[in-house]
Amino acid sequence: MLPSTHAPCTDTPGRSLRRASLTTIRQNHSRALLRAVGEWDLANADILADRLDAQLKSGRRFVRLDLSAVTFLDCACLGVLVSVHRRLITMRGRLILTGVTPRVLRLLRLASLDDMLLATSVSDTEIIDEGLIVAGHTGVVRPLIGA
Numbered sequence: 001m002l003p004s005t006h007a008p009c010t011d012t013p014g015r016s017l018r019r020a021s022l023t024t025i026r027q028n029h030s031r032a033l034l035r036a037v038g039e040w041d042l043a044n045a046d047i048l049a050d051r052l053d054a055q056l057k058s059g060r061r062f063v064r065l066d067l068s069a070v071t072f073l074d075c076a077c078l079g080v081l082v083s084v085h086r087r088l089i090t091m092r093g094r095l096i097l098t099g100v101t102p103r104v105l106r107l108l109r110l111a112s113l114d115d116m117l118l119a120t121s122v123s124d125t126e127i128i129d130e131g132l133i134v135a136g137h138t139g140v141v142r143p144l145i146g147a
Helices: 045-057 075-090 102-110
Strands: 020-027 031-040 062-073 094-098 125-128 131-134
Touching: 020 045, 031 045, 045 062, 045 075, 062 075, 062 102, 075 094
Parallel strands: 031 062, 062 094
Antiparallel strands: 020 031, 125 131
């Protein structure tokens, strides 16, 4: 069944077309790696919430969300990430944001979330030709400081 992809989201008529997808790259009984692509805003924040909630309901306590291909992220989606982060903390788990771009990092800083959410600029996934290859990054992930 993996990887599973949520169908692209389209924006309302009369506005420019926005697309976003969320793909489950890898998962087991306690961990999941998901990859978000495109523009994430109020129009599709519920999809992000539902997909992350499904991971928690399945008992996965360690969720990594790769944001390296996210071109836009708004406060509605930040609220989803904070909510999931808090729920995972109560489950003795973690939400880790990977592939955090300078634009997303700036948003985290403006919202004063850069010290709360665990984030790294290193991406968990890499696109090679037409396939998605899971990179074998290891090491400790700490909140981004500086950069």
